[in-house]
Amino acid sequence: MLNFFDLANNGLPLPITKDILILYKQVSKQYLNKNLLESIRMLVPVKIRNQFDRAIGGNVDLNTPMPLLLNWFKHDFMKWMDKNPVCPSCNLSMNLRYVKGNSWIIRGVEYYECPQCSSNLEFPRYGEIENIAFNRIGRCSEWSFLFGAILSSLSIQSRIVHDFLDHCWNEVLIEGKWIHVDSTLEYPISINNPYYYEKSWNKKYQYVLAFLGTEITDVTKNYSFNWETILKQRKKRKNSNMFRIIDYYEKI
Numbered sequence: 617m618l619n620f621f622d623l624a625n626n627g628l629p630l631p632i633t634k635d636i637l638i639l640y641k642q643v644s645k646q647y648l649n650k651n652l653l654e655s656i657r658m659l660v661p662v663k664i665r666n667q668f669d670r671a672i673g674g675n676v677d678l679n680t681p682m683p684l685l686l687n688w689f690k691h692d693f694m695k696w697m698d699k700n701p702v703c704p705s706c707n708l709s710m711n712l713r714y715v716k717g718n719s720w721i722i723r724g725v726e727y728y729e730c731p732q733c734s735s736n737l738e739f740p741r742y743g744e745i746e747n748i749a750f751n752r753i754g755r756c757s758e759w760s761f762l763f764g765a766i767l768s769s770l771s772i773q774s775r776i777v778h779d780f781l782d783h784c785w786n787e788v789l790i791e792g793k794w795i796h797v798d799s800t801l802e803y804p805i806s807i808n809n810p811y812y813y814e815k816s817w818n819k820k821y822q823y824v825l826a827f828l829g830t831e832i833t834d835v836t837k838n839y840s841f842n843w844e845t846i847l848k849q850r851k852k853r854k855n856s857n858m859f860r861i862i863d864y865y866e867k868i
């Protein structure tokens with residue numbers, strides 16, 4: 617029997633879509649681009665870079681430079697893009713018009729306009745690290761895409777994690793173990809607090825997936841106290857097959 621659901625979404629279980637998989641694959645591929653990483657590394661203050669070099673050399677623990685990097689990134693480098701920006705002159709909520717982009721390179725543009733004075737604001741949602749680093753503003757996706765590139769530029773292996781609800785973050789490989797890192801959160805909550813979202817934001821996960829250039833991993837279990845329940849719910853749903861997702865990710 618013809619399955620329209622399959623036709624619309626390549627057989628992937630919602631909320632996982634082809635566009636999201638392509639985006640994460642393309643973003644994490646950039647973590648292998650040496651020229652890009654060289655210029656990204658130069659954005660990091662030299663003191664912090666040196667600490668990372670010492671940690672890589674085995675002279676200091678990674679727990680020393682990580683907080684410095686997280687604090688610098690959150691408080692000195694990046695800005696948070698408000699979901700409801702207010703006009704600085706009129707103090708009124710600005711109206712949003714969203715124009716969808718046609719590829720991962722530019723996912724879309726948010727245009728904001730003040731209903732009173734017509735002053736306006738543009739927020740392009742880039743997938744290219746270079747543009748995110750130039751703009752230095754975003755929400756969790758821009759923050760995690762760039763933070764992953766910064767980690768790579770400091771020779772720390774990282775991957776992006778997405779919860780298929782409304783948040784994404786990073787994981788870093790420390791002594792062979794993937795550790796949760798979220799540059800949007802305040803240190804020390806930002807490191808190794810995988811249950812934070814479920815506990816504090818009352819998240820109800822279906823899928824939490826980690827993305828590398830060539831690999832997609834189901835990490836839901838690491839972020840939830842309710843793994844058994846999630847598994848049962850997945851079984852009830854159609855197409856909830858991780859193999860299908862992994863297979864698709866490899867092919868795109």
Ligand SMILES: [Zn+2]
Pocket residue numbers: 703704705706707708730731732733734735
């Ligand atoms: Zn105004």
